[in-house]
Amino acid sequence: MRVILWLSLAISLFAQQEDTNPQFQELLKIRRLYVEKLAGGDTAVQIRDILIGALQASRLFTVTENPDKADCSLKGSAEDLVFTDTFQSSEGIQARSQIGSMRSSGSNRGGAGFSVGEQESSRIAERKHEATLAVRLVNKDGDVIWSTTQESLGAKFRGASADVAAKVTRQLADDFARARKLNPASAPAPVSAATSRH
Incomplete structure (x- = not known):
């Protein structure tokens, strides 16, 4: 009985601590979001565009191209690396048998030999992509209110860049x-399709 009491007390304290998390309250204040240029290689520009599309489709915020009108900015870095994954294996089996006989006075000689071998090797080289996206939401005061880092080797029906942008958007939506859920009174309504295009 004491264990249940302590467990329920710990859960309620954890729930109260999470409820008073100022980052959650700041997250709910965002109405307009500006996505800054991402640091990284040439692929960072493409990942930024994919991320903007994913955020726009989520309808959590109005995504704006004007940083002065934004409540919050999304900053970070992105990279989509191409590499070759190589798998190489080699197997072999050998069998040998020798029989020999020799006599010296009568000069009898004999001999036999048998040898079998098989060798198999394979090499598979596959070109792959690995996308990494590390982003943070920064409010007008310069405070980081949310951050995540996601990686992807691609999904079944989309590439690594699109998948990593979807993972970031899904994490933000969650x-x-x-x-x-923790602060229902201050929760904004989702952005409608008509207002999200401005």
Whole structure:
């Protein structure tokens, strides 16, 4: 009985601590979001565009191209690396048998030999992509209110860049939903399709 009491007390304290998390309250204040240029290689520009599309489709915020009108900025870095994954294996089996006989006075000689061998080797080289996206939401005061780092080797029906942008958007949507659940009074309504194009 004491264990149940302590467990329920710990759960309620954890719930209260999460409820008073100022980052969740700041997350719910975002209405307009500006996505800054991402640091990284040439692929960072493409990943930024894919991320903007994913954020726009989520309808959590109005995505704006004007940083002055934004409540919050999304900053970070992105990279989509191409590499070759190589698998090489080699197997072999050998069998040998020798029989011999020799006599010296009568000069009898004999001999036999048998040898079998098989060798098999394979080499598979596959070109792959690995995308990495590390982003953070920064409010007008310069405070980081949310951050995540996601990686992807690609999904079944989309490339690594699109998959990593979807993972970031899904993580943000999940955290936004959790914040909305903890603070239902301050939760904004989702952005409608008509207002998200401005």
